[in-house]
Amino acid sequence: MQKQNSEIEITRFDPMNHHIPFNRSNCRATLLKAINLIRAAQPGEAKSALYQVYRYDKIPGPFRRAHRILLGIIERLEAEAYLAEAIPADYQKLDRSLLPDPAAHDHVVILEDESQCDDDGNPRPGFRGGLILVGPTGSGKTRSGFERLKRLVRTDETRFTYVSAPRLKRTLADAAKAGKVAQVIDELLCPTCDCNHVLFIDDLSQASFTPSFAENLFELINRVTTDRHRLIVTVQIKGEPLVRKWVSEHRELRDTAEAILRRLRDYCRPVEFKCPTKPKGPAARA
Numbered sequence: 100m101q102k103q104n105s106e107i108e109i110t111r112f113d114p115m116n117h118h119i120p121f122n123r124s125n126c127r128a129t130l131l132k133a134i135n136l137i138r139a140a141q142p143g144e145a146k147s148a149l150y151q152v153y154r155y156d157k158i159p160g161p162f163r164r165a166h167r168i169l170l171g172i173i174e175r176l177e178a179e180a181y182l183a184e185a186i187p188a189d190y191q192k193l194d195r196s197l198l199p200d201p202a203a204h205d206h207v208v209i210l211e212d213e214s215q216c217d218d219d220g221n222p223r224p225g226f227r228g229g230l231i232l233v234g235p236t237g238s239g240k241t242r243s244g245f246e247r248l249k250r251l252v253r254t255d256e257t258r259f260t261y262v263s264a265p266r267l268k269r270t271l272a273d274a275a276k277a278g279k280v281a282q283v284i285d286e287l288l289c290p291t292c293d294c295n296h297v298l299f300i301d302d303l304s305q306a307s308f309t310p311s312f313a314e315n316l317f318e319l320i321n322r323v324t325t326d327r328h329r330l331i332v333t334v335q336i337k338g339e340p341l342v343r344k345w346v347s348e349h350r351e352l353r354d355t356a357e358a359i360l361r362r363l364r365d366y367c368r369p370v371e372f373k374c375p376t377k378p379k380g381p382a383a384r385a
Contacts, residue, residue: 178253185259190245198239200373207232207243207370208250215327222327227368229323229330233337234372240333241301243372247331248297259297260287264306271315284319288328297329304334308345313355320359324366332367 183191198204207230217223230247232240251257262270274283289296306312323330334341338360345356 174256175253178256181258182249182252185261186245186249187261190242193242193246198242199237200234200239203232203234203370203372204239204243204246208246210247210368210370212329213368226327227366228327229332229363229367231337231363231367231369232331232333232372233335233369235335235374238372238374240372243370244299244301244331244333248299251295251297255295257295257297258289259299260289261299261301262287263301264303267300267316268306268309268312271312271319272309275311275315280315280318284315284322287319288322288326295329297331298323299331301333302335303332304336304341304344306345307348308352308356309349310352313345313349313352313359317355317359320362324362330367332363337369 195201195204210230213223213227215223215226215228230244232244234240245261248257248259252259270283271280274280287298308316322328336344342353342356342360345359346352
């Protein structure tokens with residue numbers, strides 16, 4: 100719906116309705132040309148189309164406001180198109196009234212990121228660039244994580260990589276066989292991306308450790324915390340129970356599991372989700 104509204108906004112855009120004082124007819128003609136190019140552009144190419152019409156430093160002063168308005172419309176269109184493709188269909192829509200723990204959900208969505216640097220521009224000690232969402236299945240952790248990402252995409256052009264823990268385990272195993280673990284970790288963290296980036300690991304408590312997975316997961320989490328990447332992690336349990344579950348099949352990996360958990364605990368701000376309320380009466384017997 101948001102994308103359709105943005106398209107209507109472009110279609111109906113009129114310089115006079117935005118109180119832009121056009122004193123030269125060529126400015127208005129240029130704007131209309133820009134609108135037509137934007138509407139015809141492929142996804143992700145609208146900004147380039149806009150700059151094919153003119154250079155910002157050559158625009159007459161009054162026309163620059165129209166330029167900024169057009170850029171805002173383009174950014175909203177691109178954000179909605181990205182979200183429609185990047186978020187799984189089951190998480191596209193949200194009915195807040197059905198959330199088991201709406202307070203925890205709201206906290207995750209609106210929580211501001213910590214600043215990496217102090218007022219003098221120096222790296223801030225103790226910086227925490229991650230969130231770890233803890234709660235049982237069905238408590239709304241994953242949905243809340245996606246709602247947070249929606250806000251970040253719409254407000255500061257964030258992009259993200261979403262991966263479930265079982266899929267991450269398979270991906271790192273395949274990479275290890277091909278000798279490309281470092282390359283895959285780079286792709287997960289998207290270091291060449293020009294925009295802000297978040298890595299979202301879902302259900303990390305559901306992936307039991309093997310020697311290879313423990314080693315590669317440690318490397319990934321170490322990269323996240325050392326290079327200060329933004330991170331969202333969901334788990335069903337925490338602390339000692341989480342460590343025991345991770346190493347249930349390979350107890351010799353306990354030291355590695357504890358090191359991973361320690362890094363996550365130091366780097367991520369925790370948000371705990373309450374257990375879903377069990378229905379009473381007829382609904383409980385259904």
